Amino acid sequence: MTTPLADVASSDATLRAFLHGLPGVDRVGADQRAAMLGTRSIKTTAKAEAIDLAIRMVDLTTLEGADTPGKVRAMCAKAVHPDPSDPSVPKVAAVCVYPDLVALAVDALAGSGVKVASVATAFPSGRSSLDVKVADTALAVAAGADEIDMVIDRGAFLSGGYSKVFEEIAAIKAACARPGGEHDAHLKVILETGELATYDNVRRASWLAMLAGADFIKTSTGKVQPAATLPVTLIMLEAVRDFLAATGRKVGVKPAGGIRTTKDAIKMLVLVNETVGEGWLDPDWFRLGASTLLNDLLMQRQKMATGRYAGPDYFTLD
Ligand SMILES: O=C[C@H](O)COP(=O)(O)O
Numbered sequence: 001m002t003t004p005l006a007d008v009a010s011s012d013a014t015l016r017a018f019l020h021g022l023p024g025v026d027r028v029g030a031d032q033r034a035a036m037l038g039t040r041s042i043k044t045t046a047k048a049e050a051i052d053l054a055i056r057m058v059d060l061t062t063l064e065g066a067d068t069p070g071k072v073r074a075m076c077a078k079a080v081h082p083d084p085s086d087p088s089v090p091k092v093a094a095v096c097v098y099p100d101l102v103a104l105a106v107d108a109l110a111g112s113g114v115k116v117a118s119v120a121t122a123f124p125s126g127r128s129s130l131d132v133k134v135a136d137t138a139l140a141v142a143a144g145a146d147e148i149d150m151v152i153d154r155g156a157f158l159s160g161g162y163s164k165v166f167e168e169i170a171a172i173k174a175a176c177a178r179p180g181g182e183h184d185a186h187l188k189v190i191l192e193t194g195e196l197a198t199y200d201n202v203r204r205a206s207w208l209a210m211l212a213g214a215d216f217i218k219t220s221t222g223k224v225q226p227a228a229t230l231p232v233t234l235i236m237l238e239a240v241r242d243f244l245a246a247t248g249r250k251v252g253v254k255p256a257g258g259i260r261t262t263k264d265a266i267k268m269l270v271l272v273n274e275t276v277g278e279g280w281l282d283p284d285w286f287r288l289g290a291s292t293l294l295n296d297l298l299m300q301r302q303k304m305a306t307g308r309y310a311g312p313d314y315f316t317l318d
Pocket residue numbers: 061063096220221222223256257258259289290291292293
């Protein structure tokens with residue numbers, strides 16, 4: 001007898017049986033389908049709309065040890081007015097920073113509608129105790145983070161410790177709660193697909209994260225290669241589609257890491273459209289985590305409007 005989905009995490013054995021019972025990913029098929037969708041061209045009018053949609057989906061990110069308050073303030077200003085000379089440019093979805101910079105970002109973005117996301121749980125390695133990870137998350141939430149981007153324990157996952165990964169995600173989800181529940185921080189779970197070795201593992205980790213309460217599943221930290229590839233994003237999109245069909249709960253997807261050009265972003269949007277459809281073509285359900293994509297989107301947008309490139313110096317640095 002198969003275990004009902006609500007009970008698969010009740011023991012190590014049922015969780016393992018469920019994750020290993022998922023259909024295997026056809027590696028060649030996934031690579032080919034992603035490559036084929038990546039070559040699709042779109043009409044000029046659709047391209048203009050796609051660029052604005054991509055801007056609205058950007059999680060504008062800085063995750064460097066050398067981040068300063070000044071850099072984060074400038075990034076927040078850019079998040080709200082990506083091109084100060086053109087008020088028709090939409091704002092981005094969120095800024096993404098380390099936990100110690102959350103309060104500053106919350107202050108800089110007050111009233112703008114741009115969300116503040118924070119990495120947490122000993123990002124990017126995830127190598128710390130659960131207590132430290134929960135405290136890391138709780139501090140970011142208390143400072144006003146709207147979204148928490150946690151990393152999974154890849155060491156536990158790769159050695160078959162699925163219950164440990166599940167319990168950590170569930171504990172971090174609980175730490176995202178605020179009194180009253182309305183303004184709970186949304187939880188994005190970073191799988192770090194570049195360390196998961198196989199596409200089957202990407203599918204298993206996607207399901208594991210969703211079963212444990214992820215609001216979003218995210219490909220990568222941006223610190224490990226390969227990061228947000230098309231095939232991996234395709235597998236994660238299929239997982240959220242199938243999870244919705246199985247549970248009625250919709251989960252978002254965030255490819256992050258290595259998305260640098262308008263072409264990269266549009267390929268992602270085509271993939272979304274062809275895999276899960278328009279229901280995910282919205283910043284509430286699909287994000288692009290990127291530190292340097294926004295300037296290229298702005299350059300291409302201006303090229304479409306004026307017929308010429310302004311050049312990268314025209315825009316402030318990402
Ligand atoms: O979450 C976002 C990533 O850290 C950004 O990676 P990136 O610098 O390759 O755009």
